[in-house]
Amino acid sequence: MSPLPSSKIVNLEIFRLPPRWLFVRVETEGGLVGWGESSLEGHTEAVEGASAALRETFVGWDGDRIQDIWQHAYRSRFYRGGPVLMSALSGLDIALWDIKGKKLGVPVWQLLGGKVRDRVKVYGWIGGDTPQAVLEGAAKRKEQGFTAVKMNGTGAVDWIDSPNVLTDTVARVRDVRSLGLDVGVDFHGRLHKGMAKQLAKLLQPLNPMFIEEPLLPTQPEEIADLAQMVATPIALGERLYTRHDFRPYLERRAIDIAQPDVSHCGGISELHRIASLTEIYDVALAPHCPLGPIALAACMQVDVAAPNFVIQEMSWQIHYNQGADLFTYVVDSAVFAVKDGYVEALSGPGLGIEINEALVRDTAAQYVQDKAWRNEVWTGVDGSLREW
Numbered sequence: 001m002s003p004l005p006s007s008k009i010v011n012l013e014i015f016r017l018p019p020r021w022l023f024v025r026v027e028t029e030g031g032l033v034g035w036g037e038s039s040l041e042g043h044t045e046a047v048e049g050a051s052a053a054l055r056e057t058f059v060g061w062d063g064d065r066i067q068d069i070w071q072h073a074y075r076s077r078f079y080r081g082g083p084v085l086m087s088a089l090s091g092l093d094i095a096l097w098d099i100k101g102k103k104l105g106v107p108v109w110q111l112l113g114g115k116v117r118d119r120v121k122v123y124g125w126i127g128g129d130t131p132q133a134v135l136e137g138a139a140k141r142k143e144q145g146f147t148a149v150k151m152n153g154t155g156a157v158d159w160i161d162s163p164n165v166l167t168d169t170v171a172r173v174r175d176v177r178s179l180g181l182d183v184g185v186d187f188h189g190r191l192h193k194g195m196a197k198q199l200a201k202l203l204q205p206l207n208p209m210f211i212e213e214p215l216l217p218t219q220p221e222e223i224a225d226l227a228q229m230v231a232t233p234i235a236l237g238e239r240l241y242t243r244h245d246f247r248p249y250l251e252r253r254a255i256d257i258a259q260p261d262v263s264h265c266g267g268i269s270e271l272h273r274i275a276s277l278t279e280i281y282d283v284a285l286a287p288h289c290p291l292g293p294i295a296l297a298a299c300m301q302v303d304v305a306a307p308n309f310v311i312q313e314m315s316w317q318i319h320y321n322q323g324a325d326l327f328t329y330v331v332d333s334a335v336f337a338v339k340d341g342y343v344e345a346l347s348g349p350g351l352g353i354e355i356n357e358a359l360v361r362d363t364a365a366q367y368v369q370d371k372a373w374r375n376e377v378w379t380g381v382d383g384s385l386r387e388w
């Protein structure tokens with residue numbers, strides 16, 4: 001038996017790509033290549049800087065020591081956590097798992113204990129502000145094979161606004177439900193308590209699959225109060241980083257569904273640990289992923305191995321995907337085929353996807369000159385800032 005190739009890290013490269021993604025490529029002395037994703041929408045330049053610091057630290061390290069590298073990246077430089085540092089670490093961590101799987105010739109889920117399910121339930125996104133656009137979007141997702149979708153609850157809402165701004169939301173959710181689709185409603189942290197509790201109550205009779213970020217993730221106590229008020233499952237977690245950020249939500253019984261984002265929470269390592277942590281609070285796992293194919297593949301590795309996993313977000317034709325879509329940089333998109341609401345467990349080694357490296361390099365070389373993606377900034381009629 002020939003010796004396994006060396007995992008000593010010799011290079012870490014980052015690629016800024018449309019629509020709003022940051023891919024990470026790690027190469028080892030033995031010629032192994034792993035891909036990660038550090039996309040942090042709206043803060044691309046900051047993550048690029050943090051990734052450069054990781055490169056300076058970890059080139060020369062043994063990439064097999066995923067846990068050791070994670071601990072050093074997280075703990076050795078005094079300041080820790082938060083979206084920027086954790087997104088940079090997430091990309092590196094995902095790439096190292098990809099390398100280890102490829103080196104051993106197994107999918108990452110084998111290294112996490114093996115499968116507890118054979119396929120992963122997924123949901124798509126529907127955008128659109130008019131009832132007609134929403135209905136068309138929902139019909140399209142159904143055609144694509146989805147049985148569940150997510151939609152935004154509202155546009156910009158004032159701290160206390162006219163209750164009329166909530167009426168349209170109820171009508172749109174009812175329309176989508178009438179097509180036989182399950183619906184998650186993302187409040188997006190746009191509403192404050194006085195409005196959020198009204199909307200949560202109005203939606204309850206329509207049986208949404210969940211309501212997401214009913215308040216900003218700075219409000220665990222107030223979200224816990226909401227959880228007491230409505231029967232609808234409460235989902236949250238895309239803006240939480242590491243297990244530590246989830247802790248108050250779990251201890252206060254504030255959420256029913258944890259939505260860590262593998263590109264922000266600390267990669268496959270931390271997503272897997274969060275899954276296990278939330279399980280003991282009887283909280284389900286539904287990883288957030290409006291991002292690219294590497295993030296999706298990384299989520300799916302954990303999804304098939306986590307007992308409390310319920311549903312996976314998938315960004316296929318999401319409205320943010322301008323200039324490139326979920327499958328653009330993937331050699332074989334058939335691995336993500338949606339059938340009857342499910343995607344089969346990825347079976348290839350590592351992350352189970354092949355990245356079109358030539359396209360990534362060409363595209364990044366042109367795109368890096370452009371301004372990085374930014375979300376819109378919303379203001380009310382009075383000129384004051386609204387949550388986006």
Ligand SMILES: [Mg+2]
Nearest residue numbers: 186188212238
């Ligand atoms: Mg969300």
